[in-house]
Amino acid sequence: MSRPEHDAPPEIFYGDDEARKYTSNSRMIEIQTQMSERALELLNLEFEGGSKMVLDIGCGSGLSGDEISRQGHYWVGLDISKSMLDVATEREVEGDLFLADMGDGMFFRAGMFDGAISVSALQWLCNADKSWHNPRTRLKKFFESLFAVLAKGARAVFQFYPENPAQMEMITSAAMRCGFTGGLVVDYPESTRAKKYFLVLFAGAPPEGYETPKAKGEESMEEDGGQTVGYSKERKSHDKKKGKRSSVKDRDWVIKKKESQRKKGKDVRPDTKYTARKRSGPKI
Amino acid sequence: MRILSHNMLQCIVKGCGAANYPLRLNGEAVHKESEYNEDFIKHMMSKIDYPALYQASQDVKIDLPSSLPEDYLDNEEFLKKIHDVTHIEEGGLYCNNCKRIYPIKNGIVNMLLNENEV
Ligand SMILES: C[S@@+](CC[C@H](N)C(=O)[O-])C[C@H]1O[C@@H](n2cnc3c(N)ncnc32)[C@H](O)[C@@H]1O
Ligand SMILES: [Zn+2]
Numbered sequence: 001m002s003r004p005e006h007d008a009p010p011e012i013f014y015g016d017d018e019a020r021k022y023t024s025n026s027r028m029i030e031i032q033t034q035m036s037e038r039a040l041e042l043l044n045l046e047f048e049g050g051s052k053m054v055l056d057i058g059c060g061s062g063l064s065g066d067e068i069s070r071q072g073h074y075w076v077g078l079d080i081s082k083s084m085l086d087v088a089t090e091r092e093v094e095g096d097l098f099l100a101d102m103g104d105g106m107f108f109r110a111g112m113f114d115g116a117i118s119v120s121a122l123q124w125l126c127n128a129d130k131s132w133h134n135p136r137t138r139l140k141k142f143f144e145s146l147f148a149v150l151a152k153g154a155r156a157v158f159q160f161y162p163e164n165p166a167q168m169e170m171i172t173s174a175a176m177r178c179g180f181t182g183g184l185v186v187d188y189p190e191s192t193r194a195k196k197y198f199l200v201l202f203a204g205a206p207p208e209g210y211e212t213p214k215a216k217g218e219e220s221m222e223e224d225g226g227q228t229v230g231y232s233k234e235r236k237s238h239d240k241k242k243g244k245r246s247s248v249k250d251r252d253w254v255i256k257k258k259e260s261q262r263k264k265g266k267d268v269r270p271d272t273k274y275t276a277r278k279r280s281g282p283k284i
Numbered sequence: 285m286r287i288l289s290h291n292m293l294q295c296i297v298k299g300c301g302a303a304n305y306p307l308r309l310n311g312e313a314v315h316k317e318s319e320y321n322e323d324f325i326k327h328m329m330s331k332i333d334y335p336a337l338y339q340a341s342q343d344v345k346i347d348l349p350s351s352l353p354e355d356y357l358d359n360e361e362f363l364k365k366i367h368d369v370t371h372i373e374e375g376g377l378y379c380n381n382c383k384r385i386y387p388i389k390n391g392i393v394n395m396l397l398n399e400n401e402v
Binding site: 050051052053074076078080082085086089096097098099100101104105106107108109111112130132141145 | 285286289291292293294295296305321323324327328331333390391392393394395396397399402
């Protein structure tokens with residue numbers, strides 16, 4: 001697997017050419033959207049119910065943000081690449097955009113967010129891209145400040161590409177030291193193509209009655225307990241206090257939005273039978 | 285950036301101190317259409333710092349009551365006003381405490397810090 005974080009800092013790698021792919025490369029769009037959808041599923045905002053305020057870390061072109069909007073929630077996003085954020089602006093995403101380095105810490109008041117997601121960004125923090133960067137210090141600053149800006153019991157879900165077990169350990173232990181509980185969920189652990197790592201964190205203990213999310217495609221892992229690891233303070237309870245499900249944006253919403261973008265002369269993908277369809281899991 | 289998001293922002297320049305909130309706003313308010321979501325705005329009202337919201341509204345000349353109406357949770361006209369996505373497209377945020385300016389260009393707020401600020 002290629003490791004772009006070894007070659008250049010993120011604000012350089014995600015320049016105009018790379019950013020363009022997020023509107024033109026349908027395979028890439030599909031994968032990003034799928035991972036965002038899964039991250040949101042693991043975030044499980046439905047547990048509390050209603051429309052929530054979500055932070056998207058490394059929000060880029062806003063494909064992940066669109067998924068948040070589609071599920072009836074609101075978001076603000078931050079990203080270190082101006083080119084990526086320009087694409088997000090061009091795509092007229094719903095969320096507010098901030099040009100920022102997550103390693104410098106979160107710049108929000110305490111308790112503002114009901115959840116956070118991050119798609120394919122966290123591994124970038126493990127590199128030192130500036131002379132004054134120290135990955136451990138930056139990870140600490142990041143998780144500490146993230147803990148503060150999340151509401152009590154809120155979740156943060158990171159899809160990321162750990163380079164090796166040592167890096168995974170560095171990231172997870174940094175999060176735990178800052179007060180998070182939770183652990184890794186590995187989907188399709190036996191497939192080289194579909195295998196995906198999700199770090200699922202709780203700001204404090206998981207809420208009462210909250211059930212640990214399960215990894216996908218781990219049937220054959222049953223004997224050794226599967227790949228959902230590292231959960232602390234898990235409580236099993238059956239008094240599910242499910243709230244009202246927030247409104248899922250339907251196909252009409254997506255088509256209406258595309259129409260308005262087209263009117264403004266934007267280059268928007270044509271509506272097809274795939275537009276806003278419910279996506280199924282990755283193909284393995 | 286929405287006025288509602290401004291309410292969540294604070295200065296994180298190293299050593300800025302406790303008076304890092306709220307940031308002052310500079311720019312022209314642009315009105316954008318959005319679907320009213322009563323459930324969401326009521327939820328957000330529990331997080332909003334009203335004095336900061338009022339100050340921001342003064343900064344960019346939008347009309348809000350100087351104090352939170354007592355019946356605000358039942359006051360649809362007021363809630364709609366808050367929900368209205370008033371954007372700042374060009375301008376900046378200003379920290380009264382450490383004098384740092386965070387520029388806003390094309391709707392995007394630049395929160396990048398320099399080496400001596402982290
Ligand atoms: C695979 S892209 C994510 C795409 C995004 N989810 C979307 O929908 O377009 C990873 C993103 O992480 C961002 N990133 C990497 N390092 C970062 C950092 N230190 N702070 C903020 N964003 C960062 C990159 O700029 C890039 O846009
Ligand atoms: Zn300051």
